[in-house]
Amino acid sequence: MKILGDACNLILKMDKTLMDILSVTFRMAISSSVISLIIGVPIGIIYGYKNFKIKNFFIILNRTLMGMPPVVCGLLCYLMFSGVGPLRHLRLLYTVEGMIIAQVLLITPIVIGTMEPFIKKLYPEMNDTVEGIHISGVKKIFLLINESKYEIVSVYLFALSRALAEVGAVSMVGGAIIFKTNVMTTAIMNYTNMGDFNMAMALGIILMLISLVVNIIANILQSST
Amino acid sequence: MINIRNIKKTYNNQVVLDIENFSLEEGKIYAIIGPNGSGKSTLAKIIAGLLIDDSGIKKKIIDNSGKILDVSYLPQKPYIFDLSLEKNLLLNGNDKEKCDEMIKKFDIGYLRGKNAKKFSGGEQQKMGLARLMMKDYDLVILDEPTSAMDEISKTRAIDIIKEYAKNKTLIMITHDLSKVNDIADYTIRLECGKIIC
Numbered sequence: 528m529k530i531l532g533d534a535c536n537l538i539l540k541m542d543k544t545l546m547d548i549l550s551v552t553f554r555m556a557i558s559s560s561v562i563s564l565i566i567g568v569p570i571g572i573i574y575g576y577k578n579f580k581i582k583n584f585f586i587i588l589n590r591t592l593m594g595m596p597p598v599v600c601g602l603l604c605y606l607m608f609s610g611v612g613p614l615r616h617l618r619l620l621y622t623v624e625g626m627i628i629a630q631v632l633l634i635t636p637i638v639i640g641t642m643e644p645f646i647k648k649l650y651p652e653m654n655d656t657v658e659g660i661h662i663s664g665v666k667k668i669f670l671l672i673n674e675s676k677y678e679i680v681s682v683y684l685f686a687l688s689r690a691l692a693e694v695g696a697v698s699m700v701g702g703a704i705i706f707k708t709n710v711m712t713t714a715i716m717n718y719t720n721m722g723d724f725n726m727a728m729a730l731g732i733i734l735m736l737i738s739l740v741v742n743i744i745a746n747i748l749q750s751s752t
Numbered sequence: 753m754i755n756i757r758n759i760k761k762t763y764n765n766q767v768v769l770d771i772e773n774f775s776l777e778e779g780k781i782y783a784i785i786g787p788n789g790s791g792k793s794t795l796a797k798i799i800a801g802l803l804i805d806d807s808g809i810k811k812k813i814i815d816n817s818g819k820i821l822d823v824s825y826l827p828q829k830p831y832i833f834d835l836s837l838e839k840n841l842l843l844n845g846n847d848k849e850k851c852d853e854m855i856k857k858f859d860i861g862y863l864r865g866k867n868a869k870k871f872s873g874g875e876q877q878k879m880g881l882a883r884l885m886m887k888d889y890d891l892v893i894l895d896e897p898t899s900a901m902d903e904i905s906k907t908r909a910i911d912i913i914k915e916y917a918k919n920k921t922l923i924m925i926t927h928d929l930s931k932v933n934d935i936a937d938y939t940i941r942l943e944c945g946k947i948i949c
Contacts, residue, residue, distance in 0.1 A: 652831055658802050659825035659893075660844045660884055670843070674834055 534728035544705075545729055552710040555623050555697070556690035559630030563686050566631070567638025568679055572671060574639065575646025576654075586643065592636035601699030604629040608700065621702040626710070629696040634686045641682045642675070649674055677748050684741050691737060753777060753816050754891065754921060759798055760806045761791070761945075769794050769805070769945040776891075778815060781914070781922045783936035785929065791945040792925045793828070796893045799923070800825035813891055821890035821921075828896040828925075830880025832868045840868045840879055844886040854882035857912055873900035881909060885916050892917065895925045910935050 537545055574586060606612050608620040619625035653674065657667055672679070694712035701708030703717055711730045718727035754776040761769040769791040776782060784792050797803035800823050801810050813821045833840050837860065841851045855861050858878045863871060868879060877900045884892070897913065898906040910931055913922070926932060932939055941948045 655797070655802055655825065655827040656831035659800060659827065660887070661824070662843060670833060
């Protein structure tokens with residue numbers, strides 16, 4: 528109970544270290560989820576409605592990537608960005624930008640894999656009507672996006688939740704450096720290991736509150752469709 | 753005359769449609785009737801170019817002068833977009849006056865500004881018809897366009913269709929044999945994928 532009280536105190540006083548961790552977390556999570564959405568939604572739409580020769584291969588590949596363990600992604604990024612890696616000149620190791628890239632590699636297949644079956648179901652339902660009055664090209668794509676808007680927002684909320692909760696890849700690529708790359712999840716691990724349960728609990732409470740808000744928004748969206 | 757030749761469609765090794773050829777007189781209304789599974793909607797979609805038959809080539813409907821006809825198609829359950837009534841209609845052209853005219857004709861003014869996803873089945877069908885009628889086409893195919901409407905709305909819709917069909921060729925798929933005589937100049941009966949009469 529004392530830990531809980533001290534944790535709440537840290538939150539209410541807007542402790543500087545806590546705020547810094549939140550700032551890095553939100554910068555990383557929002558950037559990576561938005562980038563994943565921008566890349567993943569169009570690809571998911573294309574996979575959902577277009578037929579092309581090796582489509583099944585790409586879908587299977589994407590589903591495999593959806594299940595990629597975060598630490599494997601972290602390992603691959605670490606090797607790419609490290610001093611002996613091909614992208615070492617970009618100096619992305621132990622940076623927020625490197626963490627964003629790792630998150631994008633993890634989350635984009637999930638965005639694609641969520642959009643594809645939705646569009647696959649939606650497209651035949653609307654295609655006869657759309658083709659019947661000769662709507663095609665860009666207008667058809669905009670209509671597909673319009674009909675998918677709630678799904679896209681749901682996918683974004685899921686991507687954001689995933690980005691906030693991820694620990695494996697971001698700790699390997701970011702290094703959990705205080706005041707630089709320490710995000711909520713890596714900070715909880717570190718503070719717990721150090722025995723500073725107040726800070727760890729404060730971060731845990733904030734993470735759960737964010738999760739609650741995201742779920743409330745998702746529920747409101749679902750009720751309105 | 754519009755000649756439609758050699759339509760054959762097979763699903764899972766079963767021939768669902770096998771029509772050698774038939775002709776349509778331009779400017780007339782045709783009703784296609786037949787039991788469920790007789791191939792009516794399949795025929796309609798192939799003519800409209802939405803489905804490709806066993807030839808593997810999208811059908812182009814050509815009249816005697818060689819002109820490729822502009823064919824439109826309204827499904828039995830037209831897809832309703834998550835937009836207002838007006839925006840749904842204006843998907844088929846930007847003519848706001850025509851949009852107002854269609855809303856008045858179908859007596860759906862009370863649905864103005866409302867999201868079309870919340871309309872009843874009958875209201876959605878009226879909106880679907882109104883949307884198609886925002887433009888003129890050479891050949892119009894309607895798949896059971898009034899199936900979800902009440903009797904009064906159905907009668908009114910049939911009158912609107914007849915008026916719209918002037919100087920056009922129209923094919924209407926219907927199960928409502930009572931309305932066939934009201935609207936159609938000719939009836940085509942389909943059974944087991946073949947034209948019986």
